[in-house]
Amino acid sequence: MQLSEAKQQFISAWGGFGSNWGINRTMAQIHALLLISPSPISAETVMAELNISRGNANMNLRELINWGLVERVMLMGERREFFSAEKDIWTVARTIVKERKRRELEPMLKLLDTLAVVESGENPADEKAFVDTIANIKKFSQHANSSLDTLIKADEHWFFSTLLKLLK
Amino acid sequence: MQLSEAKQQFISAWGGFGSNWGINRTMAQIHALLLISPSPISAETVMAELNISRGNANMNLRELINWGLVERVMLMGERREFFSAEKDIWTVARTIVKERKRRELEPMLKLLDTLAVVESGENPADEKAFVDTIANIKKFSQHANSSLDTLIKADEHWFFSTLLKLLK
DNA sequence: TTAAACTTTCAAAATATATTGAAATAAAAA
DNA sequence: TTTTTATTTCAATATATTTTGAAAGTTTAA
Structure with missing residues (x-):
């Protein structure tokens, strides 16, 4: 070509x-x-x-x-x-992850906090489903947030080699 | 609220x-x-x-x-x-990862393979920059691809706890 | 200064994407 | 069957996003 x-x-x-x-x-x-x-x-x-x-x-x-x-x-x-x-794709990826985390994940976590406190009302089933979903997403997001924090700091070689060894 | x-x-x-x-x-x-x-x-x-x-x-x-x-x-x-x-966000995330991998990452890997073979021409500097970038992206994508494969199969608790232990 | 080279802005136009709603199709009940 | 109910399709429309290009703004050099 x-x-x-x-x-x-x-x-x-x-x-x-x-x-x-x-x-x-x-x-x-x-x-x-x-x-x-x-x-x-x-x-x-x-x-x-x-x-x-x-x-x-x-x-x-x-x-x-x-x-x-x-x-x-x-x-x-x-x-x-x-x-x-920047030519190194690992650095590019970390930069993007960092930005998106700041722009999207962090605001989402903040919102989830405010949504977690819902007044008790007439609809217990709806309420439970809502609270459970929010709690589930929140837990997941927090995990993702701290994992990404470390990923951002990590060095490519270390990160991938350790991850792959671990996952194999 | x-x-x-x-x-x-x-x-x-x-x-x-x-x-x-x-x-x-x-x-x-x-x-x-x-x-x-x-x-x-x-x-x-x-x-x-x-x-x-x-x-x-x-x-x-x-x-x-x-x-x-x-x-x-x-x-x-x-x-x-x-x-x-599906209510479990970990399952939702895995489903999305799986689909996007299939729809986007895999076609990209296929393309990178075909782009790796470039005819030698009059512009060595351009050529080198191109080949290097493609090789860099390819290596990164392959890593991402296999990591995601394993992530898709992994169980949430195992994945996060192991990952966090590793990253801390 | 003034002029030239270059960069930024932004309203208008072009393009792309999402949405509507009514007609066509399909499936179940009478 | 025929009628009723529900689903799908898709051309037309509405909305959102991107792009243009000319004018305004900046910076540097003469």
């Missing part, structure tokens, strides 16, 4: 992958493009490679920076900004 | 949670409604509780059944169908 074709396929697959995970297609495609670029690239290049507008490129690059997946790079002698992505 | 208000908040939060994960809001809300129902409920009830149309209810219930999260239940003496959701 030609490199250019392989690149195209990868960018497209990574975009599709992203949209399954609540990340917009273009943002994931820009990320893919940066992942396979040996050196930082400019907004112009992103626009040209993906055929998108300046505004779109700017907005999604900013969002990638917010997520901590991409950083601005100033190249010597160059006036404009360049962008570069 | 009143039960009815707590229910509303939970359904709404679960819906929001879902849309962050590529699952449509209504589908997640129906799932939430079923999670907190002590007994199976009819499509009519789903429509009334969530204020959605018959077609919408039907379509999303079917999708939940496809995911293996909800099942049809025939109640004695009742003509219409009722629906009921």
